[in-house]
Amino acid sequence: MLERYRQASPNSSQLWIRAQKVFCGGVNHNIRIFGLNSCQAHPPFMHRGEGSHIWDVDGNEYIDYWMTHYCMILGHNSPQIHQALEQRLREGWHLGALNEDQVIFAEKIQEAIPELEKMRFCTTGSESTMYATRLARLFTGRKLVAKAWGGWHGGNDALGYHLKYPYTDDPYYNGVSFDYNDMRSVDTLMKKHGKQLAALVIEPVLGAGGGIEPDSEFLPYLREETEARDILLIFDEIITGFRLCYGSAGIQLYGVKPDLQTHGKVLAGGLPIGVYGGREDVMALAVPGAPGGRWVGGGTFSSHPLTMTAGLTTLEVLKSYKEKYVTLNQRGDQLRRQINNVLERANANERAMGKGSILFIHSLKEPLKEGPITAGKLGKVFDIEKTNVFQSRLLEEGVFGYHGLGVVSFVHTEDDFSKTLNAIENVVTTGTNSVKH
Numbered sequence: 001m002l003e004r005y006r007q008a009s010p011n012s013s014q015l016w017i018r019a020q021k022v023f024c025g026g027v028n029h030n031i032r033i034f035g036l037n038s039c040q041a042h043p044p045f046m047h048r049g050e051g052s053h054i055w056d057v058d059g060n061e062y063i064d065y066w067m068t069h070y071c072m073i074l075g076h077n078s079p080q081i082h083q084a085l086e087q088r089l090r091e092g093w094h095l096g097a098l099n100e101d102q103v104i105f106a107e108k109i110q111e112a113i114p115e116l117e118k119m120r121f122c123t124t125g126s127e128s129t130m131y132a133t134r135l136a137r138l139f140t141g142r143k144l145v146a147k148a149w150g151g152w153h154g155g156n157d158a159l160g161y162h163l164k165y166p167y168t169d170d171p172y173y174n175g176v177s178f179d180y181n182d183m184r185s186v187d188t189l190m191k192k193h194g195k196q197l198a199a200l201v202i203e204p205v206l207g208a209g210g211g212i213e214p215d216s217e218f219l220p221y222l223r224e225e226t227e228a229r230d231i232l233l234i235f236d237e238i239i240t241g242f243r244l245c246y247g248s249a250g251i252q253l254y255g256v257k258p259d260l261q262t263h264g265k266v267l268a269g270g271l272p273i274g275v276y277g278g279r280e281d282v283m284a285l286a287v288p289g290a291p292g293g294r295w296v297g298g299g300t301f302s303s304h305p306l307t308m309t310a311g312l313t314t315l316e317v318l319k320s321y322k323e324k325y326v327t328l329n330q331r332g333d334q335l336r337r338q339i340n341n342v343l344e345r346a347n348a349n350e351r352a353m354g355k356g357s358i359l360f361i362h363s364l365k366e367p368l369k370e371g372p373i374t375a376g377k378l379g380k381v382f383d384i385e386k387t388n389v390f391q392s393r394l395l396e397e398g399v400f401g402y403h404g405l406g407v408v409s410f411v412h413t414e415d416d417f418s419k420t421l422n423a424i425e426n427v428v429t430t431g432t433n434s435v436k437h
Protein backbone atom coordinates (compact mmCIF):
# COMPACT_ATOMS: atom_id res chain seq x y z
CA MET A 1 0.00 0.00 0.00
CA LEU A 2 1.05 3.63 -0.56
CA GLU A 3 3.57 2.63 -3.24
CA ARG A 4 3.25 5.98 -5.04
CA TYR A 5 3.87 7.87 -1.82
CA ARG A 6 6.87 5.73 -0.87
CA GLN A 7 8.50 6.22 -4.24
CA ALA A 8 7.94 9.96 -4.14
CA SER A 9 9.37 10.49 -0.65
CA PRO A 10 12.93 9.05 -0.34
CA ASN A 11 14.14 11.95 1.83
CA SER A 12 11.33 11.47 4.35
CA SER A 13 12.09 7.78 4.37
CA GLN A 14 15.76 8.40 5.24
CA LEU A 15 14.91 10.95 7.94
CA TRP A 16 12.42 8.51 9.46
CA ILE A 17 15.15 5.89 9.86
CA ARG A 18 17.32 8.47 11.65
CA ALA A 19 14.44 9.83 13.75
CA GLN A 20 13.68 6.39 15.16
CA LYS A 21 17.25 6.14 16.42
CA VAL A 22 17.01 9.29 18.50
CA PHE A 23 13.35 9.68 19.47
CA CYS A 24 11.13 7.16 21.25
CA GLY A 25 8.81 5.94 18.52
CA GLY A 26 10.53 8.34 16.11
CA VAL A 27 8.41 11.35 17.11
CA ASN A 28 7.94 14.06 19.71
CA HIS A 29 4.16 14.12 19.41
CA ASN A 30 2.47 10.74 18.99
CA ILE A 31 -0.04 12.10 16.54
CA ARG A 32 2.66 12.78 13.97
CA ILE A 33 2.88 9.10 13.08
CA PHE A 34 -0.88 8.75 13.14
CA GLY A 35 -2.05 7.08 9.97
CA LEU A 36 1.07 5.70 8.47
CA ASN A 37 1.72 3.01 11.06
CA SER A 38 -1.29 1.13 9.74
CA CYS A 39 0.18 1.18 6.24
CA GLN A 40 3.73 0.28 7.26
CA ALA A 41 5.02 3.44 5.59
CA HIS A 42 7.17 6.30 6.89
CA PRO A 43 5.51 9.57 7.95
CA PRO A 44 6.16 12.69 5.86
CA PHE A 45 8.70 15.28 7.05
CA MET A 46 7.37 18.71 6.23
CA HIS A 47 9.54 21.56 5.09
CA ARG A 48 7.57 24.62 3.99
CA GLY A 49 4.08 26.07 4.29
CA GLU A 50 2.35 28.82 2.35
CA GLY A 51 -1.35 29.65 2.65
CA SER A 52 -3.33 26.40 2.68
CA HIS A 53 -0.52 24.27 1.21
CA ILE A 54 2.55 22.57 2.60
CA TRP A 55 5.53 20.85 1.00
CA ASP A 56 7.50 17.90 2.31
CA VAL A 57 11.29 17.47 2.19
CA ASP A 58 10.94 15.71 -1.15
CA GLY A 59 9.13 18.68 -2.67
CA ASN A 60 5.68 17.01 -2.73
CA GLU A 61 2.85 19.52 -2.31
CA TYR A 62 -0.23 18.91 -0.16
CA ILE A 63 -3.47 20.72 0.56
CA ASP A 64 -3.19 21.06 4.32
CA TYR A 65 -6.11 20.57 6.70
CA TRP A 66 -3.99 19.84 9.74
CA MET A 67 -2.86 23.48 9.70
CA THR A 68 -0.31 23.07 12.47
CA HIS A 69 -2.55 21.28 14.99
CA TYR A 70 -5.48 23.61 14.01
CA CYS A 71 -3.49 26.81 14.72
CA MET A 72 -3.15 28.46 11.31
CA ILE A 73 -6.53 30.06 10.76
CA LEU A 74 -4.80 32.76 8.69
CA GLY A 75 -2.81 30.22 6.69
CA HIS A 76 0.85 29.29 6.73
CA ASN A 77 3.41 32.06 6.55
CA SER A 78 0.75 34.76 6.89
CA PRO A 79 2.32 37.99 5.59
CA GLN A 80 1.09 40.09 8.53
CA ILE A 81 2.51 37.74 11.16
CA HIS A 82 5.70 37.23 9.18
CA GLN A 83 6.34 40.96 9.03
CA ALA A 84 5.60 41.50 12.72
CA LEU A 85 7.95 38.65 13.71
CA GLU A 86 10.75 39.97 11.53
CA GLN A 87 10.53 43.32 13.27
CA ARG A 88 10.51 41.63 16.69
CA LEU A 89 13.54 39.48 15.81
CA ARG A 90 15.57 42.57 15.03
CA GLU A 91 15.07 43.76 18.61
CA GLY A 92 16.07 40.53 20.39
CA TRP A 93 13.62 37.72 20.78
CA HIS A 94 13.36 37.01 24.50
CA LEU A 95 14.52 39.29 27.25
CA GLY A 96 13.00 37.26 30.09
CA ALA A 97 11.18 40.20 31.65
CA LEU A 98 7.83 41.91 31.26
CA ASN A 99 7.18 43.21 27.76
CA GLU A 100 4.69 45.68 26.35
CA ASP A 101 3.17 43.33 23.79
CA GLN A 102 1.95 40.95 26.50
CA VAL A 103 -0.22 43.72 27.97
CA ILE A 104 -1.63 44.74 24.59
CA PHE A 105 -2.28 41.10 23.68
CA ALA A 106 -4.08 40.37 26.95
CA GLU A 107 -6.16 43.54 26.59
CA LYS A 108 -7.26 42.41 23.14
CA ILE A 109 -8.19 38.96 24.44
CA GLN A 110 -10.14 40.48 27.32
CA GLU A 111 -11.93 42.86 24.98
CA ALA A 112 -13.10 39.81 22.99
CA ILE A 113 -13.92 37.77 26.11
CA PRO A 114 -14.71 40.04 29.09
CA GLU A 115 -15.46 36.90 31.15
CA LEU A 116 -11.68 36.45 31.33
CA GLU A 117 -11.64 38.83 34.29
CA LYS A 118 -8.07 37.82 35.00
CA MET A 119 -5.77 35.59 32.96
CA ARG A 120 -2.28 34.21 32.74
CA PHE A 121 -0.16 33.19 29.76
CA CYS A 122 1.89 30.03 29.59
CA THR A 123 3.60 28.19 26.77
CA THR A 124 1.29 25.29 25.91
CA GLY A 125 -2.32 24.27 26.13
CA SER A 126 -1.29 21.35 28.32
CA GLU A 127 0.09 23.73 30.91
CA SER A 128 -2.99 25.92 30.79
CA THR A 129 -5.38 23.04 31.55
CA MET A 130 -3.03 21.82 34.28
CA TYR A 131 -3.01 25.25 35.95
CA ALA A 132 -6.77 25.73 35.55
CA THR A 133 -7.28 22.38 37.25
CA ARG A 134 -4.84 23.29 40.02
CA LEU A 135 -6.69 26.55 40.66
CA ALA A 136 -10.02 24.72 40.80
CA ARG A 137 -8.60 22.31 43.36
CA LEU A 138 -7.23 25.15 45.48
CA PHE A 139 -10.47 27.11 45.27
CA THR A 140 -12.81 24.27 46.14
CA GLY A 141 -10.50 22.35 48.49
CA ARG A 142 -11.43 19.19 46.56
CA LYS A 143 -9.21 16.89 44.55
CA LEU A 144 -11.24 15.03 41.94
CA VAL A 145 -11.65 16.33 38.39
CA ALA A 146 -14.10 15.09 35.73
CA LYS A 147 -13.67 15.16 31.98
CA ALA A 148 -15.47 13.71 28.97
CA TRP A 149 -14.49 10.29 27.64
CA GLY A 150 -12.22 10.86 24.67
CA GLY A 151 -11.56 14.53 25.50
CA TRP A 152 -7.94 15.58 24.97
CA HIS A 153 -6.72 18.41 27.20
CA GLY A 154 -2.99 17.92 26.75
CA GLY A 155 -0.36 15.67 28.18
CA ASN A 156 -0.56 16.68 31.84
CA ASP A 157 -1.21 14.33 34.74
CA ALA A 158 -4.38 16.11 35.79
CA LEU A 159 -6.33 15.29 32.63
CA GLY A 160 -4.38 12.74 30.61
CA TYR A 161 -6.74 9.79 31.07
CA HIS A 162 -9.67 8.10 29.28
CA LEU A 163 -8.45 9.36 25.94
CA LYS A 164 -9.25 6.67 23.43
CA TYR A 165 -11.95 4.07 23.02
CA PRO A 166 -12.31 1.58 24.69
CA TYR A 167 -11.25 4.13 27.32
CA THR A 168 -9.60 1.62 29.57
CA ASP A 169 -8.92 2.68 33.12
CA ASP A 170 -5.37 3.62 33.89
CA PRO A 171 -4.42 3.23 37.54
CA TYR A 172 -1.81 6.01 37.16
CA TYR A 173 -4.56 8.62 36.95
CA ASN A 174 -7.07 9.55 39.55
CA GLY A 175 -9.86 11.15 37.56
CA VAL A 176 -13.40 10.34 36.49
CA SER A 177 -15.17 10.74 33.17
CA PHE A 178 -18.63 11.12 31.68
CA ASP A 179 -19.96 10.56 28.20
CA TYR A 180 -20.06 13.73 26.08
CA ASN A 181 -23.66 14.72 25.19
CA ASP A 182 -25.08 12.11 27.54
CA MET A 183 -26.87 13.79 30.44
CA ARG A 184 -27.65 10.48 32.10
CA SER A 185 -23.97 9.68 32.39
CA VAL A 186 -23.34 13.13 33.92
CA ASP A 187 -26.16 12.48 36.36
CA THR A 188 -24.65 9.15 37.40
CA LEU A 189 -21.26 10.82 37.85
CA MET A 190 -22.76 13.61 39.94
CA LYS A 191 -24.63 11.21 42.20
CA LYS A 192 -21.47 9.22 42.79
CA HIS A 193 -18.76 11.90 42.93
CA GLY A 194 -20.51 15.30 42.98
CA LYS A 195 -19.34 16.14 46.50
CA GLN A 196 -15.67 15.39 45.74
CA LEU A 197 -15.44 17.17 42.41
CA ALA A 198 -13.31 20.30 42.14
CA ALA A 199 -13.96 20.81 38.43
CA LEU A 200 -15.63 19.51 35.33
CA VAL A 201 -13.52 20.18 32.24
CA ILE A 202 -15.11 20.10 28.80
CA GLU A 203 -14.50 21.32 25.27
CA PRO A 204 -17.61 23.11 23.96
CA VAL A 205 -17.22 21.03 20.77
CA LEU A 206 -15.48 17.73 21.45
CA GLY A 207 -12.29 17.86 19.34
CA ALA A 208 -9.99 14.86 19.46
CA GLY A 209 -12.92 12.82 20.79
CA GLY A 210 -14.57 12.96 17.38
CA GLY A 211 -15.58 16.48 16.32
CA ILE A 212 -18.92 16.23 18.12
CA GLU A 213 -21.22 19.23 18.51
CA PRO A 214 -23.04 19.72 21.81
CA ASP A 215 -26.69 18.90 21.90
CA SER A 216 -28.59 22.13 22.64
CA GLU A 217 -29.30 21.18 26.27
CA PHE A 218 -25.96 19.67 27.13
CA LEU A 219 -23.75 22.64 28.04
CA PRO A 220 -26.54 24.48 29.94
CA TYR A 221 -27.16 21.24 31.84
CA LEU A 222 -23.47 21.00 32.80
CA ARG A 223 -23.62 24.61 33.99
CA GLU A 224 -26.66 23.95 36.18
CA GLU A 225 -25.29 20.74 37.64
CA THR A 226 -21.87 22.18 38.46
CA GLU A 227 -23.26 25.40 39.91
CA ALA A 228 -25.65 23.49 42.16
CA ARG A 229 -22.71 21.53 43.61
CA ASP A 230 -20.07 24.29 43.80
CA ILE A 231 -18.01 22.51 41.15
CA LEU A 232 -16.06 24.77 38.82
CA LEU A 233 -16.96 24.48 35.15
CA ILE A 234 -13.88 24.80 32.94
CA PHE A 235 -14.24 25.25 29.19
CA ASP A 236 -11.21 24.07 27.31
CA GLU A 237 -11.40 26.29 24.23
CA ILE A 238 -7.96 25.47 22.93
CA ILE A 239 -9.47 24.31 19.64
CA THR A 240 -12.78 26.20 19.62
CA GLY A 241 -11.61 29.61 20.89
CA PHE A 242 -11.17 32.24 18.15
CA ARG A 243 -11.84 29.43 15.66
CA LEU A 244 -15.64 29.20 15.63
CA CYS A 245 -16.08 32.92 16.39
CA TYR A 246 -13.98 35.86 17.49
CA GLY A 247 -13.76 34.85 21.15
CA SER A 248 -15.25 32.04 23.22
CA ALA A 249 -17.44 29.50 21.42
CA GLY A 250 -18.91 28.30 24.72
CA ILE A 251 -20.11 31.76 25.69
CA GLN A 252 -20.82 33.38 22.34
CA LEU A 253 -22.22 30.45 20.37
CA TYR A 254 -23.73 28.30 23.11
CA GLY A 255 -24.58 30.97 25.70
CA VAL A 256 -22.96 29.23 28.67
CA LYS A 257 -20.52 31.00 30.98
CA PRO A 258 -17.85 28.84 32.59
CA ASP A 259 -15.90 29.69 35.74
CA LEU A 260 -12.55 29.25 34.04
CA GLN A 261 -11.45 28.88 30.42
CA THR A 262 -8.35 27.80 28.60
CA HIS A 263 -7.26 29.02 25.18
CA GLY A 264 -4.34 28.44 22.83
CA LYS A 265 -3.62 27.39 19.25
CA VAL A 266 -5.28 29.94 16.86
CA LEU A 267 -4.62 32.73 19.32
CA ALA A 268 -0.89 33.00 18.59
CA GLY A 269 -0.80 32.16 14.90
CA GLY A 270 1.34 29.02 15.31
CA LEU A 271 3.68 30.13 18.07
CA PRO A 272 3.60 28.34 21.45
CA ILE A 273 0.77 29.59 23.67
CA GLY A 274 -1.53 28.63 26.49
CA VAL A 275 -3.95 30.94 28.28
CA TYR A 276 -5.97 30.23 31.41
CA GLY A 277 -8.29 32.61 33.15
CA GLY A 278 -11.80 33.53 34.21
CA ARG A 279 -13.39 34.45 37.52
CA GLU A 280 -11.32 36.97 39.41
CA ASP A 281 -11.94 35.32 42.81
CA VAL A 282 -10.59 32.00 41.50
CA MET A 283 -7.66 33.52 39.62
CA ALA A 284 -6.76 35.51 42.75
CA LEU A 285 -5.22 32.30 44.09
CA ALA A 286 -2.50 32.66 41.46
CA VAL A 287 -1.41 36.05 42.86
CA PRO A 288 1.98 35.61 44.52
CA GLY A 289 1.53 35.23 48.27
CA ALA A 290 -2.28 34.96 48.09
CA PRO A 291 -3.73 33.34 51.22
CA GLY A 292 -4.76 29.81 50.28
CA GLY A 293 -2.86 30.14 47.01
CA ARG A 294 -0.02 28.08 45.77
CA TRP A 295 2.54 28.21 43.02
CA VAL A 296 0.58 28.65 39.80
CA GLY A 297 2.52 29.75 36.79
CA GLY A 298 6.16 30.16 36.02
CA GLY A 299 7.86 29.14 32.82
CA THR A 300 10.98 30.56 31.21
CA PHE A 301 9.12 30.99 27.98
CA SER A 302 5.80 32.36 29.28
CA SER A 303 4.82 35.59 27.47
CA HIS A 304 7.61 34.98 24.99
CA PRO A 305 7.88 38.17 22.92
CA LEU A 306 7.68 36.29 19.61
CA THR A 307 4.44 34.63 20.76
CA MET A 308 3.05 37.92 22.06
CA THR A 309 3.82 39.69 18.79
CA ALA A 310 2.35 36.89 16.68
CA GLY A 311 -0.66 36.77 18.99
CA LEU A 312 -1.56 40.40 18.93
CA THR A 313 -1.03 40.58 15.18
CA THR A 314 -3.31 37.55 14.77
CA LEU A 315 -6.02 39.22 16.85
CA GLU A 316 -5.71 42.50 14.96
CA VAL A 317 -6.41 40.62 11.73
CA LEU A 318 -9.10 38.35 13.17
CA LYS A 319 -10.96 41.27 14.72
CA SER A 320 -11.34 42.79 11.28
CA TYR A 321 -12.56 39.36 10.08
CA LYS A 322 -15.39 39.13 12.64
CA GLU A 323 -18.07 38.84 9.94
CA LYS A 324 -15.94 36.49 7.89
CA TYR A 325 -16.21 33.84 10.63
CA VAL A 326 -19.82 33.28 9.57
CA THR A 327 -18.70 32.59 6.02
CA LEU A 328 -15.81 30.40 7.17
CA ASN A 329 -18.16 28.26 9.25
CA GLN A 330 -20.65 28.05 6.39
CA ARG A 331 -17.88 26.93 4.04
CA GLY A 332 -16.82 24.28 6.55
CA ASP A 333 -20.42 23.06 6.93
CA GLN A 334 -20.83 22.93 3.17
CA LEU A 335 -17.56 21.07 2.65
CA ARG A 336 -18.60 18.47 5.23
CA ARG A 337 -21.94 18.05 3.45
CA GLN A 338 -20.21 17.67 0.08
CA ILE A 339 -17.74 15.15 1.51
CA ASN A 340 -20.61 13.15 3.00
CA ASN A 341 -22.39 13.20 -0.37
CA VAL A 342 -19.29 11.76 -2.04
CA LEU A 343 -18.95 9.14 0.71
CA GLU A 344 -22.62 8.20 0.60
CA ARG A 345 -22.63 7.95 -3.21
CA ALA A 346 -19.67 5.57 -2.99
CA ASN A 347 -21.44 3.67 -0.22
CA ALA A 348 -18.28 4.10 1.84
CA ASN A 349 -18.06 3.60 5.56
CA GLU A 350 -16.50 7.00 6.31
CA ARG A 351 -18.36 10.06 7.61
CA ALA A 352 -17.35 13.70 7.96
CA MET A 353 -18.10 15.25 11.33
CA GLY A 354 -17.38 18.52 13.10
CA LYS A 355 -18.79 22.00 13.37
CA GLY A 356 -18.08 25.05 11.21
CA SER A 357 -14.44 25.01 10.22
CA ILE A 358 -13.67 21.86 12.26
CA LEU A 359 -13.55 18.82 9.98
CA PHE A 360 -12.90 15.18 10.88
CA ILE A 361 -13.53 12.14 8.70
CA HIS A 362 -14.01 8.88 10.58
CA SER A 363 -14.23 5.33 9.32
CA LEU A 364 -17.16 3.67 11.04
CA LYS A 365 -17.80 -0.02 11.61
CA GLU A 366 -21.51 0.64 11.27
CA PRO A 367 -23.63 3.75 10.64
CA LEU A 368 -24.37 6.02 13.57
CA LYS A 369 -27.94 5.55 14.72
CA GLU A 370 -30.49 8.35 15.06
CA GLY A 371 -30.41 10.67 18.06
CA PRO A 372 -27.70 12.88 19.57
CA ILE A 373 -24.18 11.68 18.95
CA THR A 374 -22.41 10.86 22.18
CA ALA A 375 -18.71 10.14 22.52
CA GLY A 376 -19.60 6.63 23.64
CA LYS A 377 -21.77 5.98 20.61
CA LEU A 378 -19.07 7.19 18.23
CA GLY A 379 -16.35 5.42 20.22
CA LYS A 380 -18.06 2.07 19.77
CA VAL A 381 -18.37 2.30 15.99
CA PHE A 382 -15.20 4.30 15.30
CA ASP A 383 -12.65 2.19 13.38
CA ILE A 384 -9.25 3.63 14.10
CA GLU A 385 -7.28 1.31 11.81
CA LYS A 386 -9.46 2.09 8.80
CA THR A 387 -9.43 5.80 9.61
CA ASN A 388 -5.63 5.62 9.60
CA VAL A 389 -5.59 3.87 6.25
CA PHE A 390 -8.13 6.28 4.76
CA GLN A 391 -6.12 9.25 5.87
CA SER A 392 -2.83 7.83 4.65
CA ARG A 393 -4.36 7.21 1.26
CA LEU A 394 -5.57 10.80 1.21
CA LEU A 395 -1.98 11.87 1.83
CA GLU A 396 -1.00 9.93 -1.26
CA GLU A 397 -3.67 11.90 -3.13
CA GLY A 398 -2.10 15.18 -1.95
CA VAL A 399 -4.36 15.98 1.03
CA PHE A 400 -2.68 16.24 4.41
CA GLY A 401 -4.19 15.87 7.88
CA TYR A 402 -3.96 13.86 11.06
CA HIS A 403 -6.55 12.43 13.32
CA GLY A 404 -9.29 12.40 10.70
CA LEU A 405 -8.16 15.62 8.94
CA GLY A 406 -8.37 18.93 10.86
CA VAL A 407 -9.72 22.35 9.98
CA VAL A 408 -10.52 24.78 7.22
CA SER A 409 -8.79 28.16 7.35
CA PHE A 410 -9.59 31.59 5.95
CA VAL A 411 -7.19 30.93 3.07
CA HIS A 412 -8.49 27.59 1.78
CA THR A 413 -9.84 28.10 -1.73
CA GLU A 414 -12.71 26.57 -3.69
CA ASP A 415 -10.03 24.93 -5.82
CA ASP A 416 -8.60 23.28 -2.67
CA PHE A 417 -12.07 21.99 -1.83
CA SER A 418 -12.82 20.59 -5.26
CA LYS A 419 -9.40 18.86 -5.37
CA THR A 420 -10.09 17.47 -1.89
CA LEU A 421 -13.47 16.10 -2.97
CA ASN A 422 -11.80 14.45 -5.99
CA ALA A 423 -9.10 12.99 -3.76
CA ILE A 424 -11.71 11.56 -1.39
CA GLU A 425 -13.65 10.13 -4.32
CA ASN A 426 -10.46 8.48 -5.63
CA VAL A 427 -9.73 6.96 -2.24
CA VAL A 428 -13.18 5.54 -1.67
CA THR A 429 -13.82 4.34 -5.19
CA THR A 430 -10.44 2.71 -5.72
CA GLY A 431 -9.72 1.99 -2.08
CA THR A 432 -9.15 -1.26 -0.33
CA ASN A 433 -10.05 0.20 3.03
CA SER A 434 -13.67 1.05 2.45
CA VAL A 435 -15.74 -1.78 3.80
CA LYS A 436 -19.20 -1.12 2.44
CA HIS A 437 -22.11 -0.87 4.79
Ligand SMILES: Cc1ncc(COP(=O)(O)O)c(C=O)c1O
Pocket: 069, 123, 124, 125, 126, 127, 129, 152, 153, 154, 155, 203, 207, 208, 236, 237, 238, 239, 264, 265, 273, 274
Ligand atom coordinates in the same frame (compact mmCIF):
# COMPACT_ATOMS: atom_id res chain seq x y z
C1 LIG B 1 -8.75 20.79 23.43
C2 LIG B 1 -7.28 20.76 23.68
N1 LIG B 1 -6.81 21.06 24.91
C3 LIG B 1 -5.50 21.05 25.18
C4 LIG B 1 -4.57 20.73 24.22
C5 LIG B 1 -3.11 20.74 24.54
O1 LIG B 1 -2.49 21.84 23.95
P1 LIG B 1 -0.93 21.79 23.62
O2 LIG B 1 -0.73 20.78 22.55
O3 LIG B 1 -0.62 23.20 23.17
O4 LIG B 1 -0.24 21.43 24.87
C6 LIG B 1 -5.01 20.42 22.93
C7 LIG B 1 -4.03 20.06 21.88
O5 LIG B 1 -4.32 19.48 20.87
C8 LIG B 1 -6.40 20.41 22.66
O6 LIG B 1 -6.86 20.08 21.44
